[in-house]
Amino acid sequence: MFTREELKESGDILHESFILPVKMPCITPYQHQTSVLSILEGHNVNYMPWFSQNFLQLRVMLDEKSKPWLDFFTFQHDGFLICPWLEVEHIHLSTLQSMIGDPIFFLINLINLENYIYIVVDGSLISLYNIESKSKFPHPIFIHGYDLSKEVFFVADFFESHFIFAEVPFSELREAYLNIEKEDFSFNGAKLIKFRESGNEFSFDINNMMVLLADYIYTRDTRRRYRSERNYMIDEGLGFNNIYTRLSKDIHRNMEFYSALDITSFHVFYEHKKTLSLILKYLKCEGYIKNDYNLDQICKNSLLLRNTLLKYSFTRNRGSIIRSIELLEKIREEEEALLKRCYEELSASY
Known part of the structure; x- marks a missing residue:
């Protein structure tokens, strides 16, 4: 486990606080879609030409024994929305676990490399989720920054029944990450998301x-x-x-x-x-x-x-x-x- 002083002295930590741009989007359906749109809003992207052709159709489960799971019929890869302005790299949990040292350290370094992070954690160990049950709650959380002096990550999710930007202590995120196993969720590990300007070439049809x-x-x-x-x-x-x-x-x-x-x-x-x-x-x-x-x-x-x-x-x-x-x-x-x-x-x- 690294202390704040050790993080600063390592030479890899370049900022006391570093926050990647995000902004509340125009719609807030599911977390993976809302996270993508919040990045685009944060970079002031005119994404309507793409949005208008990707958020029209709906899909629903027909089996009445299942929940409807109503959702937009959008293109996804391994549980995350495909978007022309974003490069998404998936890192499996086994690869993350092979990294030596405190997970807080490599998460901060990933953010310094301008990666948004979408990572599966045990939400029951994060107070923002306000889960009364002690049973494990594997769920992705969206991380877009950190603050060393406050020892928090800046995150976003549907914490209070609606999508909000909030702060999670390093200690909580560390424990929530370490309590995850590879079979806990539909995908395991983390998705690193980088914004790229080239998506501005997307044209409306x-x-x-x-x-x-x-x-x-x-x-x-x-x-x-x-x-x-x-x-x-x-x-x-x-x-x-x-x-x-x-x-x-x-x-x-x-x-x-x-x-x-x-x-x-x-x-x-x-x-x-x-x-x-x-x-x-x-x-x-x-x-x-x-x-x-x-x-x-x-x-x-x-x-x-x-x-x-x-x-x-x-x-x-x-x-x-x-x-x-x-x-x-x-x-x-x-x-x-x-x-x-x-x-x-x-x-x-x-």
Whole structure:
């Protein structure tokens, strides 16, 4: 274990404090996506041309014995989003464990080399997660800086049910890292993420975006277009009808008997409506569409839906379930009509 003085005297530690740029992004779905977007925001990247073609489609698990796990259909490699502005290097846990010395030392050196770090730790040993259970909680944490005088890392995650930037003591992160074994999570070790300017060359393709928009609206299987790059998940469904049907079934099931709703899926549902609003505003700003397609009320109702179901998870009030069913159907009707109008306008021009 290294003391602060030993770290400073080693000659490798160049800074008393070093923080890589991050900023709260426009949407906060899952941690891996939010972390990527926070890096892009931190570097003031105009990522809308890429964002508009990668955050349109949704996927959901069709097996009703499983949680819906609603998510954006985005390209990932080994559990992390592929992005043109980021270089991602995966270091396996066995390689990390072969490094001699205190893990705090090599984490600081990696940050000094301008690496953001996405590393699996035992969250039960990190107080920010506020986990009452003593059982192990393997989970990635996003690290973007450190401060030697305070002996903390600057990190980000959904610590308080929403994504926040926070500080974790060296001592907690050390223990949480050392308590991880290779089979604890879907990937093991750490991902080193470097920002690169060359991604600014990414160009917007209106025809490709229209294909993806139509895939979502008309429930077409986007996976067919990328069959050479990935395998299908048998129980996975993509597109508008699959999403609304699965979420509706989960809510209706609670009319008959109480079961734990997957609130995260309804949060991602809300984030998707925010995403659609951003994309349509981008299309209007860039001159691809002339009409206004306002999703403000759809976004408000999606947030209300999430919060109503969150309230139900505590109160089990039947009225909340009835209200949620009504809200979901209203959102479905309004979103479908609005997106079809927008697609018709685009189809008339391109």
